[in-house]
Amino acid sequence: MILGCIADDFTGATDLANTLTRRGMHTVQTIGIPKGGAPEADAVVVALKSRTIPAAEAVAQSLAACRWLKANGARQIFFKYCSTFDSTDEGNIGPVADALLDELQSGFTIACPAFPENGRTIYMGHLFVGGDLLSDSTMRNHPLTPMRDSNLVRVLGRQTKHRVGLVPYRAVRLGAPAIAEAYAKLEAEGVRHAIVDALEDRDLENIGAASSALPLITGGSGVAIGLPDSYRLARLIRRREGAAALTKAGGPGVVLSGSCSAATLAQVERFAAKHPAMAIDPAALAADPEKTVSDLLRWAAEKLKTGPALIYASAPPEKVSAIQAQFGREKAGEMIEHAIARLAGGLASAGVRRFVIAGGETSGAVVSALGVEALEIGPQIAPGVPACLSYGTPRYALALKSGNFGGPDFFGEALEALK
Incomplete structure (x- = not known):
């Protein structure tokens, strides 16, 4: 190294x-x-x-x-x-x-x-x-x-x-x-x-x-x-080519979005216009987290039979402020992260192997829930966002996206790149 x-x-x-x-x-x-x-x-x-x-x-x-x-x-x-x-x-x-x-x-x-x-x-x-x-x-x-x-x-x-x-x-x-x-x-x-x-x-x-x-x-x-x-x-490393193509993970693909950046909100809107999408309801989640996560997993299982799906907590600033005022800033964030982590674990158990994740905190929660310990870096999908493949078994194809990165069609482009 x-x-x-x-x-x-x-x-x-x-x-x-x-x-x-x-x-x-x-x-x-x-x-x-x-x-x-x-x-x-x-x-x-x-x-x-x-x-x-x-x-x-x-x-x-x-x-x-x-x-x-x-x-x-x-x-x-x-x-x-x-x-x-x-x-x-x-x-x-x-x-x-x-x-x-x-x-x-x-x-x-x-x-x-x-x-x-x-x-x-x-x-x-x-x-x-x-x-x-x-x-x-x-x-x-x-x-x-x-x-x-x-x-x-x-x-x-x-x-x-x-x-x-x-x-x-x-x-x-x-x-x-x-x-x-x-x-x-x-x-x-x-x-x-x-x-x-x-x-x-x-x-x-x-x-x-x-x-x-x-x-x-x-x-x-x-x-x-x-x-x-x-x-x-300085002759410390030898010349190499750029990223090589990754092994195909296969299986259905899911987008999990927790970022509330303007770029991500536009990506959520664009993807939801063409594919099944479901927002996480903070009030329902606070009242009964077990039922809310179970309902979302059942919804996803049905939708994934015909193509990719999106589950998101992304919201515009005024709605985020209202949620934070109702539940507290830290509690609101932890509640959403915990739910998305549980969703990722449930989706993986159901056979999902391709995940596009929007937001740094969300990405951390999902990757930890999947038990990923290291990532192989593949070709770039968008500036700052490569395709990744987890080491170990099973292998997950992942795109971890900072909230502000990617164009309006990033979610669809990423799922295609992770096939």
């Missing part, structure tokens, strides 16, 4: 694994920290469910993953979070990055969530989603991590007691040597975290090259674009 990665949610992990695989690194994603040794791979991505848990727990889990990766040979650590920098003023990005720097006895790292292919760019430290500032995007209404400040220097500065600086685009556009020089200057000035501007993939390739000597890199999957070539130049 050359690169050891820690992802703060399951869809983010597959996003990073997809980037590394497409750039020619043999990459395996594990679900949590493996109990034994590391799989044979150039890179291992440990998927945690730490994005929205208390910061102290996120730090503890991330440190445990870091120690396991280092013990299994990782030369460099990558802390992966969302390309929209999903977090709160209490963390978890800053506390985890600080703890990893201490663990690795390093005094400097970067923070670069840019992902131009999916419209995430950074200019003068401000994060843009498409043509909008992050604070003007739909992320401002995220039910768990509302992002209402686009200035990442400020956002990260509220999460760490250390200095946060900026590598501006005027340095980035000059290439890897200028970027590395900017790192050295900031570190000499006592800056521990540097937000790095990036507008296109070429910038990310140069940032990756400039960062190849850092013990720790933090960011979105985009900043990993330049790492594989750097490792090949």
Whole structure:
């Protein structure tokens, strides 16, 4: 293993694994920290469910993953979070990055969530989603991590007691040597975290090259674009082709959606117009969870006889707010996640082997319910979303989709790719 990665949610992990695989690194994603040794791979991505848990727990889990990766040979650590920098003023990005720097006895790292292919760019430290500032995007209404400040220097500065600086685009556009020089200057000035501007993939390739000597890199999957070539130049890995086709899982296909992002809501609407779809009723679920899950499983069993089906808890912001007000924010989320996990287990027992899952928290719940321990990474379905195949028996074909990713027809396209 050359690169050891820690992802703060399951869809983010597959996003990073997809980037590394497409750039020619043999990459395996594990679900949590493996109990034994590391799989044979150039890179291992440990998927945690730490994005929205208390910061102290996120730090503890991330440190445990870091120690396991280092013990299994990782030369460099990558802390992966969302390309929209999903977090709160209490963390978890800053506390985890600080703890990893201490663990690795390093005094400097970067923070670069840019992902131009999916419209995430950074200019003068401000994060843009498409043509909008992050604070003007739909992320401002995220039910768990509302992002209402686009200035990442400020956002990260509220999460760490250390200095946060900026590598501006005027340095980035000059290439890897200028970027590395900017790192050295900031570190000499006592800056521990540097937000790095990036507008296109070429910038990310140069940032990756400039960062190849850092013990720790933090960011979105985009900043990993330049790492594989750097490792090949150093003769640490051999050249490989991109992702190979996966073994066919067969069986019926189901979409389980818990994300409430604008992109996912459009995908739910498009899929439901052509295929059977059923919403999870929060009130019914709270009153009688056993009956609600059983009824949904019976409905799905009937519909899956003729084609794919969708079960969803996705809802627009005003409805999410009403549900949270009625049941409490944490209880509402846990109630939905638990139900979707039980649905996944029941569907798998009925023979379903193809799952498209929308939402990081939802993906974590489903993959855990299915008992998946590691994923083989296949071809890309949409930017940031690869086809995956679980190791072990039975083998599940999976697409784990971050809420904001994919076009309107993503659900149908993913099911087709997982055949």
